[in-house]
Amino acid sequence: MLTEYFKANEEHPWARHILYKDFPRSFMWEKKKKFWKRRVECFQLGRIVSANPAEGERYYLRVLLNHVPGKTSFEDLLTVDGVVCGSFREAGERLGLIEADNTLNDCLTEAEEWAMPCSLRRLFATILVHCEPGDVRGLWDRHLEPMSDDYHRTHTSSNEVEQMVLLDIRGMLQSMGKDIIDFSLPTIDDAFDPTEGEAREIIEESTVEFDESDTNLSSSLNFEQRAAFDEILAAVERGDGGMFFVDGPGGTGKTFLYRAMLAKVRREGKIAIATATSGVAASIMPGGRTAHSRFKIPLSCDDGASCSFTKQSGTAKLLRMASLILWGEASMTKRRAVEALDNSMRDIMGIRHRPFGGKTVVFDGDFRQVFPVVRRGSRGQIIDASLRSSHLWKSMRQLRLITNMRAGNDTWFADSLLGVGNGTEEADDQGNILLPDDICLPSTGEVDDLEKLIDRVFPSLDDNMADSSYMTSRAILSMTNDNVDKINIRMIERFQGDEVI
Numbered sequence: 335m336l337t338e339y340f341k342a343n344e345e346h347p348w349a350r351h352i353l354y355k356d357f358p359r360s361f362m363w364e365k366k367k368k369f370w371k372r373r374v375e376c377f378q379l380g381r382i383v384s385a386n387p388a389e390g391e392r393y394y395l396r397v398l399l400n401h402v403p404g405k406t407s408f409e410d411l412l413t414v415d416g417v418v419c420g421s422f423r424e425a426g427e428r429l430g431l432i433e434a435d436n437t438l439n440d441c442l443t444e445a446e447e448w449a450m451p452c453s454l455r456r457l458f459a460t461i462l463v464h465c466e467p468g469d470v471r472g473l474w475d476r477h478l479e480p481m482s483d484d485y486h487r488t489h490t491s492s493n494e495v496e497q498m499v500l501l502d503i504r505g506m507l508q509s510m511g512k513d514i515i516d517f518s519l520p521t522i523d524d525a526f527d528p529t530e531g532e533a534r535e536i537i538e539e540s541t542v543e544f545d546e547s548d549t550n551l552s553s554s555l556n557f558e559q560r561a562a563f564d565e566i567l568a569a570v571e572r573g574d575g576g577m578f579f580v581d582g583p584g585g586t587g588k589t590f591l592y593r594a595m596l597a598k599v600r601r602e603g604k605i606a607i608a609t610a611t612s613g614v615a616a617s618i619m620p621g622g623r624t625a626h627s628r629f630k631i632p633l634s635c636d637d638g639a640s641c642s643f644t645k646q647s648g649t650a651k652l653l654r655m656a657s658l659i660l661w662g663e664a665s666m667t668k669r670r671a672v673e674a675l676d677n678s679m680r681d682i683m684g685i686r687h688r689p690f691g692g693k694t695v696v697f698d699g700d701f702r703q704v705f706p707v708v709r710r711g712s713r714g715q716i717i718d719a720s721l722r723s724s725h726l727w728k729s730m731r732q733l734r735l736i737t738n739m740r741a742g743n744d745t746w747f748a749d750s751l752l753g754v755g756n757g758t759e760e761a762d763d764q765g766n767i768l769l770p771d772d773i774c775l776p777s778t779g780e781v782d783d784l785e786k787l788i789d790r791v792f793p794s795l796d797d798n799m800a801d802s803s804y805m806t807s808r809a810i811l812s813m814t815n816d817n818v819d820k821i822n823i824r825m826i827e828r829f830q831g832d833e834v835i
């Protein structure tokens with residue numbers, strides 16, 4: 335049809351003002367004889383099949399046809415101001431229809447002023463994936479030097495440095511679901527590739543070092559932990575999947591149980607993915623990452639949302655290979671984030687009818703602690719946002735931990751804490767709970783109240799401040815950052831010796 339459009343323009347100079355998409359208004363397509371015949375009557379609308387920027391030249395051809403009328407051949411379409419361009423994209427750029435790579439070049443140049451080389455490489459990979467640069471090789475040549483600054487310190491050969499940069503960018507592209515060979519960059523030499531093309535996520539997870547002593551934890555699990563451990567690992571062993579929720583108040587040994595499970599699964603050479611809702615909780619799990627970062631969960635999820643990794647990405651490959659997936663503090667996350675992972679896993683596993691595509695997934699949490707944050711949300715909205723309101727909840731096998739292992743020697747404290755969480759502790763009309771005098775340091779309203787608190791928590795501070803175990807075995811917690819700053823300033827003022835920054 336397009337070549338016949340060129341012919342029609344050749345034969346009918348009067349029609350050369352008509353854009354390709356408007357051609358059906360004045361001409362009709364003769365299917366059998368395959369040519370554009372002048373239309374005598376009736377009004378007809380036309381459209382050009384859609385194309386998206388990722389399709390490259392097909393997209394740019396469409397852009398040209400939508401803006402440039404009267405062309406009589408492909409060569410004519412590529413000719414701008416008497417110059418035959420090498421691509422539809424170049425022609426579009428010369429005509430000002432497509433933004434040139436200058437802005438992308440400027441973006442990288444500006445980032446070079448302050449960004450570290452690894453951030454520049456990430457920016458470069460992001461530009462390749464999302465900004466459709468026309469002259470990838472030109473951008474590469476102009477910015478290779480700043481992108482390779484760190485490798486220059488450890489490698490002397492420039493070829494080796496270039497290969498290191500390429501390998502790093504390939505890993506980033508893989509995690510975004512793209513292959514470096516789709517971009518006109520220098521070729522990766524297999525001799526420099528220790529990963530043999532394996533996705534970075536898989537290398538990361540399969541090389542997580544686990545503490546040998548964690549493998550012994552399974553022998554000291556208490557009764558409830560042991561029951562959960564056996565049931566979950568039996569599902570991993572069978573490989574037929576399962577959804578579990580380890581429900582335990584603070585201190586009942588959820589993390590302890592996780593460490594034992596992770597060590598057991600990883601020791602067998604299988605992949606166990608450890609995640610948690612908050613960075614702090616993730617950091618105390620061996621190889622832990624936040625769930626949002628590991629599963630590429632969008633920052634805001636609607637019902638039916640999916641994670642932002644593709645079927646071909648390193649993340650998808652990793653999830654397909656995983657034997658066990660752990661998500662700590664799931665009680666604090668919004669149900670839609672968990673449902674997004676469920677949707678994506680059903681998709682990548684190709685098993686739509688089973689939760690998480692038939693993988694063994696373990697959540698934990700304590701709904702007595704912190705609920706998901708819903709800005710200015712009502713009680714109902716907060717509950718609706720929590721995992722308990724998810725359609726997945728009723729199919730989750732509940733595994734309960736009851737014994738407080740943290741406050742094992744202080745049963746009063748353990749029981750009282752549980753009572754607060756369960757709402758059974760005695761409270762006044764406004765819900766305030768009266769704490770016993772012996773665990774309180776009453777405020778006098780005097781300025782030295784804070785000094786008294788510091789003295790109570792850090793007795794004989796002057797004599798002990800050089801003792802690291804003394805300092806790390808106690809802490810003052812506060813609800814607000816303002817108070818944290820005040821306490822820090824007071825504490826630092828009390829340290830002796832010269833200031834070192």
Ligand SMILES: Nc1ncnc2c1ncn2[C@@H]1O[C@H](COP(=O)(O)OP(=O)(O)OP(=O)(O)O)[C@@H](O)[C@H]1O
Pocket residue numbers: 554555556559582583584585586587588589590591700739740
């Ligand atoms: N079976 C066990 N044997 C010995 N110590 C244990 C056992 N289980 C847990 N602990 C210890 O109890 C303390 C609390 O355990 P852990 O941090 O795993 O609890 P948690 O449920 O994750 O708590 P939180 O919800 O507050 O994070 C830790 O010091 C841990 O080492």
